[in-house]
Amino acid sequence: MNLPKLCSRLLPTVAPKLRHRRIQTTGHQLEGVAPELSFSEPNLVSVFRTSEEDPALHSETHLGQYYEIPPGHVQQLFPHGLPRRFQLQIKTFNEACVMVRPPSLELISCLKRADYSKPAQRYVLYGHCGTGKTMSLCHVLHYCYNQGWLILHVPNAHLWVKNCTDHVESSYNPSRYDQPKQAMEWLKNFKITNDHFLSKLKTTRRYVWTKREATEEGQPLGELVDQGLNRLKNSSDVVGALLRELKLQAAGGTFKLAVAVDGVNALWGKTVLRKMNREMCEPEELTLIYNLRKMMKNDWCGGAILTALSRTDALFKPLSAYRPSELLGEEGFDKMEPFVPLQTTSYNEKEFESCYLYYLDRNWLQHSHSLSEEGKKELVFLSNRNPSVLEQLCSFI
């Protein structure tokens, strides 16, 4: 491939001009500048960047290239969904650029061809740590958002099985435990993402919260969500009611529902929360987990279930586990199948090249040695082309 070599030769001469322009412009003006630049230096930018912003139009020609998610979409769609380091990167670079990679393209093509009158289809993204499961999921969610789907995004199911000290017995069902803070946090973010849907959809039955408070049938779902946000005690039950409503109404065909769960192996793993009698909680004894498990069943239609496994947060799992049956366990596997497994891998040569050029373009690689061929080989060797390791390495230089 001669293009990268051409780029690296052009880079020292072109880079000063680019840097000057990019520092002056803000994020929004970049879009105006980018076409002009790509016209004058086609070899440089079109190798690692594409101006195609709609994931529905991404195809094999865009593989390995970065596309930008518009800032408005980022704020609305991903109030809590992006990995922490990527959020820092967005702040630093002033833009949210995601690489187009094969697993997400495959998933999007499956979603395009699927029949939504049939039961919801399940997809599971798996792979080694740091290979891009969460990022691929976010890419696919951007596609769903652009298509006008209702996004039900649980960014990390593991947050609901650990690091929670204030779980209380549920008032609805005494054998279960509520997690009011986590539920409220999630409801808040759900509202940000799907505000426009909440006024259109109505409840199908009456929900009684206390002697004096109730949500009537036919009220907009927004009221249900507000009930959860205002009353801490009822927030977990509100989440359960909301999930039930969405499941029933997705079959109607007015909207498509995307249930996206990252770290889905938490639903069938172990928890570290203690019950009142000092025993460990089972996952199904937590209201949030119980209701989310109901969503994972494919007894509803009009949407898709997109999930990603996560080893980093998994409790009591060996370090080398990354395959579906290893992380989901027997019970989880039985409940989730049949699912389409999609594997994410480390960068191949083209993708690595792309990432390297992107960091150079953003002036992220400050060390002079990183510009040389030897420096690049060092990066390849140290990171083994693993995306997250490469990102952490580059933040030092």
Place this chain on the structure above:
Amino acid sequence: MAASIYLPMLSSLHKINSHVNGIRGLISFSRNFSISQVAQNGGLRTKKGFRKWTPWKFEAVVPRTVKMAEDQDWTAVYPTAASFKPSAVPLPIRMGYPLKGGVSPDKQGNLELIKIPNFLHLTPAAIKKHCEALKPFLTEWPSALDSDEKCTEHFPIQVQTKDFVSSGASLRNPNARIVTMKVPLSSLNLDDHARKKIIKLAKERYCEETDTLTLVTDSCPLKQQNYDHAMYLLTVLYHESWKMEAWEEDKAREDMEEYEWQDSPSQRNVVELLERTKGTEERKKDLLSQPEVQEYKDAIVIMKNHGETEENLLRYKEAVKKLYNI
């Protein structure tokens, strides 16, 4: 005193010998030394008086290796196990940590070569002689058993024992009582249930790759007793595995050795999915006989029995995509 060619090598050997062997060795080493002179006056007193003592003078002794013919009988040089003799082994061997000059020391006076065991007494020629000597005590190998497969077919049970020979206070060796018996299960008449049961009873004594059951018996003091015990164990295992106990009816899914797709949660999921997709007009049998379902079943069975690999997961993915009609 005879004339002697004084070689510095010989003098060092001479010193070693004088420490190791004693005077008798000295006498046998030097051929030209006359015993009568020693017996008379220690060699020092002559008729006129005492002669000045001079060191012994020996003729240079030619090592045996020089006189060896190339077609000699080696079994005569080393008829039994003996330590390494540099003058008797005509090989230019060097052994040991390299000296300052850079090479290992040569064989003359090399303690390393003497310390290690050598098999110079067991050359092919020597072994042939042993075989010829043993032949009168042996019978012919049956001509019909000319390959390994025929041997295992007619004589499936293989018994291994060890005999120990050593010199010491006692001839007995307790390890000689151990008997190892190996049987391939394919040679036993077992049906499906009996085969699974015998494998469960034998636990780690059964090797799946080679399909052999290995019984090691050492609980009795004598080899004969251990052999009888092993035969008894085999008989008991065989007969017990054919019996069907009442409690075996309660065998659950967790006890199964292999994954069975029939009546598994996986089959239930697929049937539910297809029922919801196509409506409930079709019966369960028709749903299950579709090719996509068969492909899915194969993929799942392989994944559960042989573990998840990239290949298996890819196959599973294709099967599920077909099921979903993507």
